[in-house]
Amino acid sequence: MRETRSARLRAVVRRARYRLAQPVVPAAVLLTFLLLGHRWLPNRAGHLGSLVETFLPWLGTAVPVLLLRALAGRSPRAMLPVLVPAMVWTTMFGGMPAGAGPGPATAGDLKVLQHNVSDENRDPAGTARALARAGPDLIALEELTAAALPAYQEAFAQRFPHRAVFGTVGLWSRYPLTGAGPVDIRPSGLADADWQRALRATVHAPDGEIAVYVAHLPSIRFGVRGLSADRRDDSARRLGSRLDGEPLRRVVLLGDLNSTLDDRGLRPVTSRLTAARAGFGFTWPAARPLARIDQVLCRGLRPLSTTVLPATGSDHLPVIAHLGW
Numbered sequence: 437m438r439e440t441r442s443a444r445l446r447a448v449v450r451r452a453r454y455r456l457a458q459p460v461v462p463a464a465v466l467l468t469f470l471l472l473g474h475r476w477l478p479n480r481a482g483h484l485g486s487l488v489e490t491f492l493p494w495l496g497t498a499v500p501v502l503l504l505r506a507l508a509g510r511s512p513r514a515m516l517p518v519l520v521p522a523m524v525w526t527t528m529f530g531g532m533p534a535g536a537g538p539g540p541a542t543a544g545d546l547k548v549l550q551h552n553v554s555d556e557n558r559d560p561a562g563t564a565r566a567l568a569r570a571g572p573d574l575i576a577l578e579e580l581t582a583a584a585l586p587a588y589q590e591a592f593a594q595r596f597p598h599r600a601v602f603g604t605v606g607l608w609s610r611y612p613l614t615g616a617g618p619v620d621i622r623p624s625g626l627a628d629a630d631w632q633r634a635l636r637a638t639v640h641a642p643d644g645e646i647a648v649y650v651a652h653l654p655s656i657r658f659g660v661r662g663l664s665a666d667r668r669d670d671s672a673r674r675l676g677s678r679l680d681g682e683p684l685r686r687v688v689l690l691g692d693l694n695s696t697l698d699d700r701g702l703r704p705v706t707s708r709l710t711a712a713r714a715g716f717g718f719t720w721p722a723a724r725p726l727a728r729i730d731q732v733l734c735r736g737l738r739p740l741s742t743t744v745l746p747a748t749g750s751d752h753l754p755v756i757a758h759l760g761w
Contacts, residue, residue: 437676447609460506460514466485467498467521471528479700483663486656489698490663490727493716496525509575523542527714532688545740546641546759547571550690550730552578552652553588554750555604560584563748564591565653570745574639575608576690578652579750603632605650607690612640619678623654623670634691638684643761646737647684651675669701686736688759692752693731707731712757719744732757 470477477485482556488495499522506514549572557579564587567575575596577588583653585601588608591601596608600616607613616637622628633652638645653675654667672693679687689709695702697711712732718725725744730752732742742757 448553448590458509459512460502460509460522461517463502464517465499467502468497469520470495471524473590474698474749483656483665484699486665486695486699486701487658487663489700490696492696492698494726495521496529499525512743513535515719516632533601545761546573546646546688547739547756548574548576548688548690548732548759549754549756550576550692550732550744551748551754552692552750552752553580553584553729553748554752555579555584556751557580557584557749559749560572560587564588566746567746567754568592568595570754571643572756573610574648574688574690576648576650577606577608578604578633578650578692580604580606582693587641587749589751600635600637602635603630605635605652606632606646607635607637607650609637609639609648611642613637619649619651619676621651621653621671621674623667623674625668633671636678639688644686645684646686646688647682649675649687649689649691650680650761651693653692653694665695665701672702673704677707679705679708684736687734688737689731689733691731692729694729696727697731709733709735710739712742712759714742715744717744720751721752721753722747722753725753730755734759 438580448451474492475486479485485718499518502518503720506518549567549570551567568654592608596610598613600607600611600613602618617630619634621634622631636647636649639648653671656668657664692700697706710733712734717728719728732755738760740758740760742755745754745756747753
């Protein structure tokens with residue numbers, strides 16, 4: 437009787453281990469495909485491809501889960517396949533977690549700061565002081581409101597005497613600005629004439645002229661039908677077209693692009709410029725950052741280092757980048 441009960445118990449344990457290990461191999465195969473083949477995912481229905489690409493680095497969290505299931509199931513055959521997505525993820529993102537902070541300034545280098553300050557920011561003056569203390573040469577802001585604008589103007593007036601503000605975006609500079617004007621990136625079907633979320637200005641830095649763009653692409657939405665990103669993608673195409681026509685060789689784009697650089701929806705922009713990033717550098721939401729949607733990109737300049745600054749009164753975190761000539 438005891439032997440029978442013991443045999444039954446061993447059989448139950450074996451079945452439990454089998455059930456734990458059984459889904460590991462197909463899950464590891466699926467995870468490897470998503471990491472390597474995310475560009476093949478369709479984007480027509482619910483922008484599935486963009487959705488996966490927005491949170492692509494987070495797919496790596498599935499690796500330890502699968503490994504634990506394989507260990508619990510005592511299945512060497514299940515453990516080996518888990519190593520494949522682990523190596524793929526490490527190759528893709530393994531060098532990113534430890535971001536590089538701004539290095540020591542040298543003659544001719546440019547420090548640029550990007551921040552969506554939030555139209556619900558209750559302390560714009562405190563935010564402005566924190567940004568100024570970071571010591572950038574240029575400050576680009578999005579979600580400026582008429583009520584908060586005087587606080588930024590007052591805080592920046594001494595160190596950043598040159599500014600351009602159009603709609604809800606603004607640029608403050610240590611160096612003179614010329615040719616400042618709005619850039620129309622309104623998505624198709626949006627008739628609101630007051631919708632102004634991009635600008636372009638020529639910055640006369642000591643070593644030459646730079647075309648600086650500040651942009652805030654439309655937000656994306658998550659719903660039962662998936663990701664809604666048509667307007668964001670349309671604005672990205674319009675911005676990319678404007679970048680194509682830019683006559684200056686040196687270009688800097690600072691903005692809240694409302695997605696990560698892996699998102700194919702931003703390809704009209706990211707294919708034309710080089711990203712300044714180090715580490716994952718998640719910037720949103722500020723309380724528990726999940727994605728880097730605040731970007732610094734350039735052309736004709738060399739990204740040296742970049743880092744995410746401490747939280748302000750915004751739901752985004754500021755990003756500062758150090759660019760070399």
